[in-house]
Amino acid sequence: MTAEIQPARRGVFRREDVAALAVFLLLAAIPLATSGYVVYILPQYMLLGVLAMSLALLWGHGGIVSFGQAAFFAIGAYAMGLVMKHLTGMAINSAYVGILVGTVGGGVTALLIGYFLFSAGVRAAYFVVATLALSIVVEQTVKSFSDITGGWNGLYVDRMTVTLGSWLELSLFDDAPIYYVVLAVVVPVYVIATALMRGRFGKIVVGIRENEDRMTALGFNVPMYKTLVFGLSGLLAGVAGSFYATHAQFAHPVNAGVLFSTQVVIWVAIGGRHSLLGSFVGAIVVASLSNYLSSIEEIQNYWPLVMGLIFIAVIVLFRGGLAGLVEKLAGKGAHGRAAGH
Amino acid sequence: MAELLVIEGLTKRFRGLVANNDVSFALAAGELRCIIGPNGAGKTTFISMISGHVVPTSGRILFKSRDITKLPVHLRARIGIGRKFQTPTVFDNLSVYENIELAVLATPTPSRGRHARIMRTLDLVRLAEQSDRMVGALAHGQRQWLEIGILLAGEAQLLLLDEPTAGMTAEETHSTGELLRRLVRELELSAIIIEHDINFIRDLKAPVTVLHLGRVLVEGSFADIERNEQVRSVYLGNA
Numbered sequence: 001m002t003a004e005i006q007p008a009r010r011g012v013f014r015r016e017d018v019a020a021l022a023v024f025l026l027l028a029a030i031p032l033a034t035s036g037y038v039v040y041i042l043p044q045y046m047l048l049g050v051l052a053m054s055l056a057l058l059w060g061h062g063g064i065v066s067f068g069q070a071a072f073f074a075i076g077a078y079a080m081g082l083v084m085k086h087l088t089g090m091a092i093n094s095a096y097v098g099i100l101v102g103t104v105g106g107g108v109t110a111l112l113i114g115y116f117l118f119s120a121g122v123r124a125a126y127f128v129v130a131t132l133a134l135s136i137v138v139e140q141t142v143k144s145f146s147d148i149t150g151g152w153n154g155l156y157v158d159r160m161t162v163t164l165g166s167w168l169e170l171s172l173f174d175d176a177p178i179y180y181v182v183l184a185v186v187v188p189v190y191v192i193a194t195a196l197m198r199g200r201f202g203k204i205v206v207g208i209r210e211n212e213d214r215m216t217a218l219g220f221n222v223p224m225y226k227t228l229v230f231g232l233s234g235l236l237a238g239v240a241g242s243f244y245a246t247h248a249q250f251a252h253p254v255n256a257g258v259l260f261s262t263q264v265v266i267w268v269a270i271g272g273r274h275s276l277l278g279s280f281v282g283a284i285v286v287a288s289l290s291n292y293l294s295s296i297e298e299i300q301n302y303w304p305l306v307m308g309l310i311f312i313a314v315i316v317l318f319r320g321g322l323a324g325l326v327e328k329l330a331g332k333g334a335h336g337r338a339a340g341h
Numbered sequence: 342m343a344e345l346l347v348i349e350g351l352t353k354r355f356r357g358l359v360a361n362n363d364v365s366f367a368l369a370a371g372e373l374r375c376i377i378g379p380n381g382a383g384k385t386t387f388i389s390m391i392s393g394h395v396v397p398t399s400g401r402i403l404f405k406s407r408d409i410t411k412l413p414v415h416l417r418a419r420i421g422i423g424r425k426f427q428t429p430t431v432f433d434n435l436s437v438y439e440n441i442e443l444a445v446l447a448t449p450t451p452s453r454g455r456h457a458r459i460m461r462t463l464d465l466v467r468l469a470e471q472s473d474r475m476v477g478a479l480a481h482g483q484r485q486w487l488e489i490g491i492l493l494a495g496e497a498q499l500l501l502l503d504e505p506t507a508g509m510t511a512e513e514t515h516s517t518g519e520l521l522r523r524l525v526r527e528l529e530l531s532a533i534i535i536e537h538d539i540n541f542i543r544d545l546k547a548p549v550t551v552l553h554l555g556r557v558l559v560e561g562s563f564a565d566i567e568r569n570e571q572v573r574s575v576y577l578g579n580a
């Protein structure tokens with residue numbers, strides 16, 4: 001028993017790290033093996049995977065469900081598009097500014113909203129409703145201010161160029177370069193988020209999920225930690241949105257709304273809300289599957305129904321999602337502990 | 342001995358009901374004190390005001406000479422007030438180790454020292470063997486000990502213990518008494534213990550405060566209290 005838990009406690013390697021390495025190596029190898037649509041579309045799905053992680057750390061670790069992830073994603077996407085469009089003729093690469101504004105924008109918006117809601121003691125269902133409202137507000141805003149945002153037509157966004165002073169200029173117009181740039185963003189995002197959630201911060205967040213009263217009585221400022229984890233979640237959604245916009249070359253109100261937020265919840269539930277890797281993979285798998293199902297003529301009209309049934313089956317059969325299932329099959333590892341069940 | 346906790350004229354009204362009525366109280370550093378009284382006497386309300394969970398209607402609470410009457414719960418915890426609730430409030434879905442770890446994370450213990458500190462606490466409350474077990478699977482008595490361990494690991498100096506032996510066997514109750522006395526002696530902690538178990542209170546050999554209808558009825562040694570006519574009539578009449 002002690003032998004099993006010791007390595008996890010020392011925080012060196014866990015089973016999930018091996019799985020993560022395998023997933024990222026596989027993703028890195030795909031453009032070497034193939035080209036075309038798969039290489040084009042996968043970076044978008046990886047970014048949806050980051051969006052899923054943004055919810056997983058909030059929901060799986062913090063026990064806080066949010067139907068507002070699309071709002072932060074859209075803030076990232078529109079910030080990227082608008083900055084790239086309007087910030088021209090500057091010495092600095094406007095895409096970098098766009099990413100910064102989109103990321104910080106998502107994070108700060110979440111921090112502010114979290115601050116007001118959590119310090120007022122808003123929880124559970126009321127919090128869910130508040131985040132739903134946020135998605136609606138952002139969707140309506142980008143629809144209404146069509147002069148700026150393109151309204152229902154969406155906003156065209158350029159593919160960014162990677163620059164490094166005067167000695168590097170790499171266009172991301174082709175599929176492979178942007179694929180690797182996105183992967184090079186996704187991997188550190190995963191590593192940093194994982195490290196944070198395994199460290200002191202993540203443990204405190206799990207403690208709050210498990211027993212708020214005990215945490216308060218221990219001296220933790222519970223609303224502050226909730227606000228911080230919500231802010232972190234908004235930050236991740238913002239990064240995902242910024243890169244998504246430049247990859248997809250548009251920012252659109254559908255990526256701001258309640259429906260899209262609900263999809264994020266579904267990806268995470270299927271992938272496994274306790275596992276950042278699980279939700280990342282869950283998003284990629286479900287997004288690919290929806291895409292595939294919607295392209296098959298015979299079931300074209302039914303695929304949302306098929307997805308819904310899969311969702312219900314996963315929730316009913318294994319509440320820990322795919323990650324929980326894998327963990328169970330692999331024998332109970334020590335790593336699931338900290339995330340709790 | 343310096344006064345650790347001084348309470349002046351504390352009153353709590355819940356609408357019409359006066360749960361605590363002009364209670365004054367003092368606890369020295371390193372002192373162990375028992376609070377007894379029939380159901381509804383206001384014992385839990387009293388320690389809830391010390392921990393910050395209930396805001397007094399009037400009166401003052403001084404901890405280490407500082408007025409903490411209006412301080413929020415988490416800030417009181419940070420200055421050393423640790424509370425064990427009447428219904429054990431622990432992390433049921435986490436392991437015993439993780440429970441204590443969270444308490445250590447509330448203190449400024451550097452990360453290198455955490456593991457040792459957790460193990461020391463587990464030894465103290467005799468849960469080292471259970472380290473990897475889920476708390477939900479522990480026996481009732483062990484959960485009570487765990488909550489005491491959480492307070493210790495959280496570096497509480499004043500322990501507020503609401504019925505710490507509830508649900509324990511006679512044997513467990515006895516060792517809890519020994520543990521508490523040892524903690525007060527060796528770690529120089531202070532404690533206020535609400536209890537119903539007469540044998541346990543006798544074993545503690547600590548001064549007793551009797552609450553009745555929200556007021557302090559009498560204070561004194563266990564022997565004095567046992568002989569007191571008023572106390573006898575309160576217990577015979579109401580309990």
Ligand SMILES: Nc1ncnc2c1ncn2[C@@H]1O[C@H](COP(=O)(O)OP(=O)(O)OP(=O)(O)O)[C@@H](O)[C@H]1O
Pocket residue numbers: 355358359360378379380381382383384385386387427
């Ligand atoms: N939050 C509250 N709102 C209204 N009344 C309350 C509240 N908390 C306690 N009371 C009332 O105050 C009185 C004192 O309650 P308290 O819980 O302090 O008693 P106690 O001495 O701890 O009793 P027990 O031995 O049953 O635990 C009781 O009549 C109780 O019903």
Ligand SMILES: [Mg+2]
Pocket residue numbers: 384385386427503
């Ligand atoms: Mg009580």
